Amino acid sequence: xxxxxxxxxxxxxxxxxxxxxxxxxxxxxxxxxxxTASPTPSGERLENHAAGADLEAQPTLGPDPFEAxxxxxxxxxxxxxxxxxxxxxxxxxxxxxxxxTGRGAFVFRGYPVIYPWGKPATQALEATYxxxxxxxxxxxxxxxxxxxxxxxxxxxxxxxAFIADNTEIDADAVxxxxxxxxxxxxxxxxxxxxxxxGAGRTTPSVYLFKNGRYRTKAAGSVSYSVIKxxxxx
Amino acid sequence: MGRTVRLVLGIPGxxxxxxxxxxxxxxxxxxxxxxxxxxxxxxxGSLPLSNRVTVLLxxxxxxxxSFSVVSGLALLLVAVLLGVDLAMVAYHxxxxxLSLESGGGSAVGxxxxxxxxxxxxxxxxxxxxxxxxxxxxGALTLLPFEGLxxxxxxxxxxxxSIFWIADGMRGGMIRGCPVxxxx
Numbered sequence: 001x002x003x004x005x006x007x008x009x010x011x012x013x014x015x016x017x018x019x020x021x022x023x024x025x026x027x028x029x030x031x032x033x034x035x036t037a038s039p040t041p042s043g044e045r046l047e048n049h050a051a052g053a054d055l056e057a058q059p060t061l062g063p064d065p066f067e068a069x070x071x072x073x074x075x076x077x078x079x080x081x082x083x084x085x086x087x088x089x090x091x092x093x094x095x096x097x098x099x100x101t102g103r104g105a106f107v108f109r110g111y112p113v114i115y116p117w118g119k120p121a122t123q124a125l126e127a128t129y130x131x132x133x134x135x136x137x138x139x140x141x142x143x144x145x146x147x148x149x150x151x152x153x154x155x156x157x158x159x160x161a162f163i164a165d166n167t168e169i170d171a172d173a174v175x176x177x178x179x180x181x182x183x184x185x186x187x188x189x190x191x192x193x194x195x196x197x198g199a200g201r202t203t204p205s206v207y208l209f210k211n212g213r214y215r216t217k218a219a220g221s222v223s224y225s226v227i228k229x230x231x232x233x
Numbered sequence: 234m235g236r237t238v239r240l241v242l243g244i245p246g247x248x249x250x251x252x253x254x255x256x257x258x259x260x261x262x263x264x265x266x267x268x269x270x271x272x273x274x275x276x277x278g279s280l281p282l283s284n285r286v287t288v289l290l291x292x293x294x295x296x297x298x299s300f301s302v303v304s305g306l307a308l309l310l311v312a313v314l315l316g317v318d319l320a321m322v323a324y325h326x327x328x329x330x331l332s333l334e335s336g337g338g339s340a341v342g343x344x345x346x347x348x349x350x351x352x353x354x355x356x357x358x359x360x361x362x363x364x365x366x367x368x369x370x371g372a373l374t375l376l377p378f379e380g381l382x383x384x385x386x387x388x389x390x391x392x393x394s395i396f397w398i399a400d401g402m403r404g405g406m407i408r409g410c411p412v413x414x415x416x
Binding site: 081085089090215217220221222226232 | 283
Protein backbone atom coordinates (compact mmCIF):
# COMPACT_ATOMS: atom_id res chain seq x y z
CA UNK A 1 0.00 0.00 0.00
CA UNK A 2 1.56 3.29 -1.01
CA UNK A 3 1.33 6.45 1.00
CA UNK A 4 -1.58 7.99 -0.87
CA UNK A 5 -3.61 4.77 -0.71
CA UNK A 6 -2.94 4.57 3.01
CA UNK A 7 -3.95 8.18 3.48
CA UNK A 8 -7.12 7.84 1.44
CA UNK A 9 -8.08 4.60 3.16
CA UNK A 10 -7.34 6.03 6.56
CA UNK A 11 -9.34 9.12 5.77
CA UNK A 12 -12.33 7.14 4.53
CA UNK A 13 -12.34 4.77 7.46
CA UNK A 14 -11.75 7.52 9.93
CA UNK A 15 -14.38 9.84 8.53
CA UNK A 16 -16.86 6.99 8.64
CA UNK A 17 -15.91 6.45 12.25
CA UNK A 18 -16.29 10.14 13.02
CA UNK A 19 -19.73 10.12 11.50
CA UNK A 20 -20.79 7.32 13.76
CA UNK A 21 -20.76 4.38 11.36
CA UNK A 22 -20.76 1.16 13.30
CA UNK A 23 -20.60 -2.15 11.63
CA UNK A 24 -19.61 -4.13 14.67
CA UNK A 25 -20.64 -4.69 18.21
CA UNK A 26 -18.28 -2.15 19.69
CA UNK A 27 -20.03 1.13 20.45
CA UNK A 28 -18.68 4.17 18.64
CA UNK A 29 -17.66 7.33 20.39
CA UNK A 30 -20.76 9.03 19.07
CA UNK A 31 -23.08 6.43 20.51
CA UNK A 32 -21.32 6.52 23.82
CA UNK A 33 -21.50 10.27 23.97
CA UNK A 34 -25.18 10.23 23.09
CA UNK A 35 -25.78 7.91 26.00
CA THR A 36 -24.43 10.49 28.37
CA ALA A 37 -27.00 13.07 27.35
CA SER A 38 -29.54 13.60 30.09
CA PRO A 39 -33.15 13.41 28.89
CA THR A 40 -34.42 15.49 31.79
CA PRO A 41 -34.73 19.25 31.87
CA SER A 42 -32.97 21.32 34.48
CA GLY A 43 -35.25 22.11 37.41
CA GLU A 44 -37.25 18.89 37.52
CA ARG A 45 -38.25 17.86 41.04
CA LEU A 46 -36.28 15.03 42.61
CA GLU A 47 -39.37 12.94 43.25
CA ASN A 48 -40.23 13.09 39.55
CA HIS A 49 -36.72 12.50 38.23
CA ALA A 50 -35.81 9.02 37.01
CA ALA A 51 -32.65 9.00 39.14
CA GLY A 52 -34.84 9.49 42.20
CA ALA A 53 -37.03 6.42 41.65
CA ASP A 54 -37.62 4.55 44.91
CA LEU A 55 -35.09 6.83 46.57
CA GLU A 56 -36.24 6.11 50.12
CA ALA A 57 -35.04 2.52 49.74
CA GLN A 58 -31.53 3.46 48.59
CA PRO A 59 -28.36 3.54 50.70
CA THR A 60 -28.08 7.18 51.77
CA LEU A 61 -25.65 9.20 53.85
CA GLY A 62 -26.72 12.48 55.43
CA PRO A 63 -30.10 14.19 55.65
CA ASP A 64 -33.32 13.34 53.83
CA PRO A 65 -32.49 13.69 50.12
CA PHE A 66 -35.80 15.44 49.50
CA GLU A 67 -35.07 18.05 52.17
CA ALA A 68 -31.32 18.54 51.74
CA UNK A 69 -29.77 21.63 50.19
CA UNK A 70 -27.72 19.33 47.96
CA UNK A 71 -28.48 15.77 46.92
CA UNK A 72 -25.94 13.74 45.00
CA UNK A 73 -27.11 10.47 43.46
CA UNK A 74 -24.22 8.37 42.16
CA UNK A 75 -24.72 5.38 39.89
CA UNK A 76 -21.66 3.24 40.49
CA UNK A 77 -20.27 -0.15 39.60
CA UNK A 78 -18.01 -1.90 42.13
CA UNK A 79 -15.81 -3.08 39.24
CA UNK A 80 -15.37 0.35 37.62
CA UNK A 81 -11.90 1.90 38.08
CA UNK A 82 -13.15 5.48 37.71
CA UNK A 83 -15.79 4.77 40.35
CA UNK A 84 -12.95 3.70 42.62
CA UNK A 85 -11.21 7.00 41.83
CA UNK A 86 -14.45 8.87 42.55
CA UNK A 87 -14.82 7.07 45.88
CA UNK A 88 -11.18 7.77 46.69
CA UNK A 89 -10.95 11.43 45.67
CA UNK A 90 -14.42 12.91 45.74
CA UNK A 91 -16.73 11.03 48.11
CA UNK A 92 -14.62 11.75 51.22
CA UNK A 93 -14.99 15.48 50.52
CA UNK A 94 -18.73 15.08 49.91
CA UNK A 95 -18.90 13.40 53.31
CA UNK A 96 -16.86 15.99 55.15
CA UNK A 97 -18.26 19.09 53.44
CA UNK A 98 -21.88 18.16 52.91
CA UNK A 99 -22.97 14.98 54.68
CA UNK A 100 -21.35 15.64 58.05
CA THR A 101 -22.46 19.26 58.06
CA GLY A 102 -26.04 18.24 57.29
CA ARG A 103 -26.10 20.25 54.06
CA GLY A 104 -26.13 17.39 51.63
CA ALA A 105 -27.18 13.80 51.05
CA PHE A 106 -25.18 11.19 49.16
CA VAL A 107 -27.13 8.34 47.59
CA PHE A 108 -25.43 5.23 46.18
CA ARG A 109 -27.16 3.31 43.42
CA GLY A 110 -25.57 0.09 42.18
CA TYR A 111 -25.17 0.14 38.42
CA PRO A 112 -23.18 -2.90 37.29
CA VAL A 113 -22.41 -2.27 33.62
CA ILE A 114 -18.64 -2.51 33.45
CA TYR A 115 -16.81 -5.76 34.27
CA PRO A 116 -18.77 -8.98 34.83
CA TRP A 117 -17.80 -9.36 38.49
CA GLY A 118 -19.62 -6.12 39.23
CA LYS A 119 -22.93 -7.95 38.83
CA PRO A 120 -22.53 -10.52 41.64
CA ALA A 121 -20.88 -7.83 43.73
CA THR A 122 -23.93 -5.62 43.31
CA GLN A 123 -26.20 -8.53 44.21
CA ALA A 124 -24.12 -9.01 47.37
CA LEU A 125 -24.33 -5.29 48.16
CA GLU A 126 -28.12 -5.37 47.97
CA ALA A 127 -28.26 -8.51 50.10
CA THR A 128 -25.99 -6.82 52.62
CA TYR A 129 -27.95 -3.57 52.66
CA UNK A 130 -31.15 -5.50 53.35
CA UNK A 131 -29.50 -6.71 56.57
CA UNK A 132 -27.38 -3.80 57.73
CA UNK A 133 -26.62 -0.37 56.20
CA UNK A 134 -23.29 -0.02 57.99
CA UNK A 135 -22.14 -3.36 56.63
CA UNK A 136 -23.22 -2.22 53.17
CA UNK A 137 -20.97 0.85 53.22
CA UNK A 138 -18.08 -1.22 54.54
CA UNK A 139 -18.48 -3.81 51.80
CA UNK A 140 -18.79 -1.15 49.09
CA UNK A 141 -15.59 0.50 50.33
CA UNK A 142 -13.89 -2.89 50.36
CA UNK A 143 -14.76 -3.47 46.71
CA UNK A 144 -13.47 -0.08 45.62
CA UNK A 145 -10.32 -0.13 47.72
CA UNK A 146 -9.33 -3.64 46.64
CA UNK A 147 -10.76 -3.61 43.15
CA UNK A 148 -7.80 -5.15 41.40
CA UNK A 149 -7.95 -8.27 43.54
CA UNK A 150 -11.52 -9.13 42.49
CA UNK A 151 -12.61 -11.18 39.52
CA UNK A 152 -15.37 -13.46 38.33
CA UNK A 153 -13.85 -16.45 40.03
CA UNK A 154 -13.37 -15.04 43.52
CA UNK A 155 -15.78 -12.17 44.10
CA UNK A 156 -18.28 -14.03 46.25
CA UNK A 157 -15.64 -15.99 48.17
CA UNK A 158 -13.82 -12.78 49.04
CA UNK A 159 -17.14 -11.13 49.84
CA UNK A 160 -17.98 -13.93 52.25
CA ALA A 161 -14.59 -13.63 53.93
CA PHE A 162 -14.85 -9.86 54.30
CA ILE A 163 -18.35 -9.91 55.74
CA ALA A 164 -17.49 -12.71 58.15
CA ASP A 165 -14.37 -10.93 59.38
CA ASN A 166 -15.66 -7.36 59.51
CA THR A 167 -19.40 -7.32 60.15
CA GLU A 168 -21.99 -8.90 62.41
CA ILE A 169 -24.25 -10.17 59.64
CA ASP A 170 -24.42 -13.73 58.32
CA ALA A 171 -21.84 -13.94 55.52
CA ASP A 172 -23.06 -17.28 54.20
CA ALA A 173 -26.63 -15.99 53.97
CA VAL A 174 -25.50 -12.89 52.05
CA UNK A 175 -23.52 -14.95 49.56
CA UNK A 176 -26.38 -17.43 49.18
CA UNK A 177 -28.74 -14.55 48.45
CA UNK A 178 -26.27 -13.05 45.98
CA UNK A 179 -25.93 -16.39 44.17
CA UNK A 180 -29.71 -16.85 44.10
CA UNK A 181 -30.20 -13.19 43.11
CA UNK A 182 -32.65 -12.85 45.94
CA UNK A 183 -32.51 -9.05 45.67
CA UNK A 184 -32.50 -8.86 41.91
CA UNK A 185 -35.60 -6.68 41.98
CA UNK A 186 -33.61 -3.95 43.76
CA UNK A 187 -30.70 -4.37 41.36
CA UNK A 188 -33.01 -4.08 38.36
CA UNK A 189 -34.70 -1.05 39.87
CA UNK A 190 -31.35 0.74 40.00
CA UNK A 191 -30.50 -0.35 36.47
CA UNK A 192 -33.86 0.86 35.19
CA UNK A 193 -33.50 4.14 37.07
CA UNK A 194 -30.04 4.71 35.57
CA UNK A 195 -31.14 3.86 32.06
CA UNK A 196 -34.18 6.11 32.25
CA UNK A 197 -32.07 8.91 33.70
CA GLY A 198 -29.68 8.62 30.75
CA ALA A 199 -26.68 7.07 32.49
CA GLY A 200 -26.19 4.68 29.57
CA ARG A 201 -23.04 2.67 30.17
CA THR A 202 -21.18 5.42 31.96
CA THR A 203 -20.11 5.02 35.55
CA PRO A 204 -19.94 6.87 37.73
CA SER A 205 -22.92 8.92 36.56
CA VAL A 206 -23.56 11.56 39.16
CA TYR A 207 -26.90 13.39 39.31
CA LEU A 208 -26.93 16.67 41.17
CA PHE A 209 -29.97 18.20 42.82
CA LYS A 210 -30.20 21.49 44.67
CA ASN A 211 -33.08 22.09 47.07
CA GLY A 212 -34.90 19.11 45.60
CA ARG A 213 -34.57 20.15 42.00
CA TYR A 214 -32.41 18.65 39.26
CA ARG A 215 -29.39 20.77 38.42
CA THR A 216 -27.25 18.62 36.09
CA LYS A 217 -25.47 15.34 35.54
CA ALA A 218 -21.72 14.78 35.67
CA ALA A 219 -20.16 11.80 33.95
CA GLY A 220 -17.00 10.27 35.34
CA SER A 221 -14.92 10.73 38.43
CA VAL A 222 -15.44 14.48 38.66
CA SER A 223 -13.89 16.34 41.56
CA TYR A 224 -15.71 17.72 44.57
CA SER A 225 -14.90 21.18 43.27
CA VAL A 226 -16.82 20.47 40.06
CA ILE A 227 -19.80 19.20 42.06
CA LYS A 228 -19.75 22.10 44.50
CA UNK A 229 -19.50 24.73 41.78
CA UNK A 230 -22.05 23.04 39.54
CA UNK A 231 -24.50 23.09 42.45
CA UNK A 232 -23.60 26.65 43.32
CA UNK A 233 -23.21 25.93 47.02
CA MET B 234 11.03 15.20 10.27
CA GLY B 235 12.07 16.70 13.57
CA ARG B 236 14.02 19.46 11.86
CA THR B 237 11.09 20.30 9.60
CA VAL B 238 8.76 20.48 12.57
CA ARG B 239 11.21 22.69 14.45
CA LEU B 240 11.54 25.00 11.45
CA VAL B 241 7.77 25.38 11.07
CA LEU B 242 7.11 25.81 14.78
CA GLY B 243 9.98 28.27 14.95
CA ILE B 244 7.69 30.70 13.15
CA PRO B 245 5.67 32.40 15.92
CA GLY B 246 2.42 32.42 13.96
CA UNK B 247 2.52 28.68 13.33
CA UNK B 248 3.63 27.94 16.88
CA UNK B 249 0.62 29.87 18.13
CA UNK B 250 -1.59 28.06 15.66
CA UNK B 251 -0.28 24.69 16.88
CA UNK B 252 -0.90 25.69 20.48
CA UNK B 253 -4.45 26.84 19.79
CA UNK B 254 -5.21 23.76 17.68
CA UNK B 255 -3.89 21.51 20.44
CA UNK B 256 -6.00 23.27 23.07
CA UNK B 257 -9.08 23.10 20.87
CA UNK B 258 -8.44 19.41 20.21
CA UNK B 259 -7.99 18.66 23.88
CA UNK B 260 -11.14 20.61 24.69
CA UNK B 261 -13.11 18.61 22.14
CA UNK B 262 -11.77 15.37 23.61
CA UNK B 263 -12.64 16.41 27.15
CA UNK B 264 -15.85 18.40 26.90
CA UNK B 265 -17.69 16.01 24.62
CA UNK B 266 -17.60 13.51 27.44
CA UNK B 267 -19.71 15.73 29.65
CA UNK B 268 -22.07 17.44 27.26
CA UNK B 269 -24.91 17.59 29.79
CA UNK B 270 -22.74 19.31 32.38
CA UNK B 271 -21.35 21.69 29.77
CA UNK B 272 -24.82 22.51 28.53
CA UNK B 273 -26.50 22.87 31.94
CA UNK B 274 -23.76 24.62 33.87
CA UNK B 275 -20.97 26.04 31.71
CA UNK B 276 -23.02 27.32 28.79
CA UNK B 277 -26.51 27.48 30.26
CA GLY B 278 -27.88 28.03 33.72
CA SER B 279 -27.48 31.06 35.92
CA LEU B 280 -24.29 30.38 37.86
CA PRO B 281 -21.67 33.12 38.33
CA LEU B 282 -18.79 33.14 35.87
CA SER B 283 -16.35 31.92 38.50
CA ASN B 284 -18.40 28.76 39.04
CA ARG B 285 -18.57 28.09 35.32
CA VAL B 286 -14.83 28.55 34.87
CA THR B 287 -14.07 26.29 37.85
CA VAL B 288 -16.34 23.56 36.49
CA LEU B 289 -14.81 23.93 33.02
CA LEU B 290 -11.22 23.68 34.22
CA UNK B 291 -12.12 20.80 36.50
CA UNK B 292 -12.94 18.64 33.50
CA UNK B 293 -9.41 18.77 32.05
CA UNK B 294 -6.67 16.24 32.80
CA UNK B 295 -4.57 17.11 35.86
CA UNK B 296 -6.76 20.11 36.71
CA UNK B 297 -9.58 17.82 37.82
CA UNK B 298 -9.90 14.19 38.82
CA SER B 299 -11.70 12.81 35.77
CA PHE B 300 -8.62 11.19 34.26
CA SER B 301 -5.94 8.92 35.58
CA VAL B 302 -2.35 10.12 35.17
CA VAL B 303 -1.73 7.74 32.28
CA SER B 304 -4.97 8.62 30.47
CA GLY B 305 -4.33 12.32 31.03
CA LEU B 306 -0.81 12.08 29.60
CA ALA B 307 -2.10 10.10 26.63
CA LEU B 308 -4.75 12.70 25.87
CA LEU B 309 -2.20 15.51 26.15
CA LEU B 310 0.16 13.67 23.80
CA VAL B 311 -2.55 13.28 21.18
CA ALA B 312 -3.54 16.94 21.57
CA VAL B 313 0.08 18.09 21.11
CA LEU B 314 0.54 15.90 18.04
CA LEU B 315 -2.75 17.15 16.63
CA GLY B 316 -1.61 20.75 17.08
CA VAL B 317 1.73 20.08 15.39
CA ASP B 318 0.04 18.17 12.58
CA LEU B 319 -2.43 20.94 11.82
CA ALA B 320 0.27 23.60 11.97
CA MET B 321 2.34 21.61 9.48
CA VAL B 322 -0.61 21.32 7.14
CA ALA B 323 -1.40 25.01 7.48
CA TYR B 324 2.20 25.86 6.63
CA HIS B 325 2.26 23.42 3.74
CA UNK B 326 -0.94 24.77 2.20
CA UNK B 327 -0.27 28.45 2.84
CA UNK B 328 3.41 28.68 2.01
CA UNK B 329 3.76 26.05 -0.68
CA UNK B 330 0.35 26.33 -2.25
CA LEU B 331 -1.92 23.60 -3.45
CA SER B 332 0.14 22.67 -6.46
CA LEU B 333 3.35 21.69 -4.74
CA GLU B 334 4.71 18.50 -6.19
CA SER B 335 8.14 18.24 -4.68
CA GLY B 336 9.24 15.04 -3.05
CA GLY B 337 6.21 13.14 -4.22
CA GLY B 338 4.02 14.91 -1.70
CA SER B 339 1.05 17.06 -2.59
CA ALA B 340 -1.15 19.46 -0.72
CA VAL B 341 -4.05 17.14 -1.42
CA GLY B 342 -2.12 14.28 0.10
CA UNK B 343 -1.30 16.40 3.08
CA UNK B 344 -4.92 17.37 3.52
CA UNK B 345 -6.02 13.78 3.21
CA UNK B 346 -3.42 12.81 5.73
CA UNK B 347 -4.65 15.43 8.12
CA UNK B 348 -8.28 14.50 7.73
CA UNK B 349 -7.42 10.86 8.09
CA UNK B 350 -5.02 11.27 10.95
CA UNK B 351 -7.15 13.91 12.60
CA UNK B 352 -10.21 11.71 12.60
CA UNK B 353 -8.17 8.68 13.52
CA UNK B 354 -6.90 10.74 16.39
CA UNK B 355 -10.17 12.21 17.54
CA UNK B 356 -12.21 9.02 17.38
CA UNK B 357 -9.92 6.85 19.48
CA UNK B 358 -9.10 9.76 21.75
CA UNK B 359 -12.78 10.26 22.40
CA UNK B 360 -13.12 6.57 22.98
CA UNK B 361 -10.16 6.39 25.27
CA UNK B 362 -11.38 9.42 27.10
CA UNK B 363 -14.69 7.75 27.58
CA UNK B 364 -12.99 4.55 28.58
CA UNK B 365 -10.96 6.31 31.19
CA UNK B 366 -14.07 8.07 32.28
CA UNK B 367 -16.14 4.99 32.81
CA UNK B 368 -13.31 2.67 33.68
CA UNK B 369 -14.14 0.67 30.63
CA UNK B 370 -17.29 -0.18 28.77
CA GLY B 371 -18.76 -3.08 26.88
CA ALA B 372 -16.58 -5.05 24.54
CA LEU B 373 -13.81 -2.51 24.95
CA THR B 374 -13.17 -3.89 28.43
CA LEU B 375 -11.48 -6.75 26.63
CA LEU B 376 -8.58 -4.49 25.68
CA PRO B 377 -5.76 -5.26 28.08
CA PHE B 378 -4.90 -1.60 28.65
CA GLU B 379 -8.51 -0.44 28.88
CA GLY B 380 -8.39 1.54 25.66
CA LEU B 381 -4.96 3.14 25.89
CA UNK B 382 -4.15 1.06 22.83
CA UNK B 383 -6.49 3.34 20.90
CA UNK B 384 -4.60 6.42 21.99
CA UNK B 385 -1.41 4.73 20.83
CA UNK B 386 -3.00 4.22 17.42
CA UNK B 387 -4.13 7.83 17.34
CA UNK B 388 -0.63 9.02 18.21
CA UNK B 389 0.88 6.74 15.57
CA UNK B 390 -1.53 8.03 12.92
CA UNK B 391 -0.62 11.60 13.79
CA UNK B 392 3.12 10.92 13.73
CA UNK B 393 2.75 9.28 10.32
CA SER B 394 0.74 12.22 9.09
CA ILE B 395 3.39 14.67 10.31
CA PHE B 396 6.08 12.57 8.69
CA TRP B 397 4.32 12.53 5.34
CA ILE B 398 3.62 16.22 5.42
CA ALA B 399 7.27 16.85 6.19
CA ASP B 400 8.17 14.49 3.36
CA GLY B 401 5.94 16.51 1.07
CA MET B 402 7.96 19.60 1.91
CA ARG B 403 11.26 17.97 1.00
CA GLY B 404 13.14 20.01 -1.53
CA GLY B 405 11.41 23.18 -0.43
CA MET B 406 12.59 25.88 1.90
CA ILE B 407 11.40 26.99 5.32
CA ARG B 408 12.69 30.34 6.56
CA GLY B 409 15.43 30.06 3.98
CA CYS B 410 16.54 26.63 5.18
CA PRO B 411 16.42 23.63 2.85
CA VAL B 412 14.11 20.88 4.05
CA UNK B 413 15.23 17.31 4.24
CA UNK B 414 14.14 14.43 6.43
CA UNK B 415 17.48 13.54 7.87
CA UNK B 416 17.07 15.79 10.90
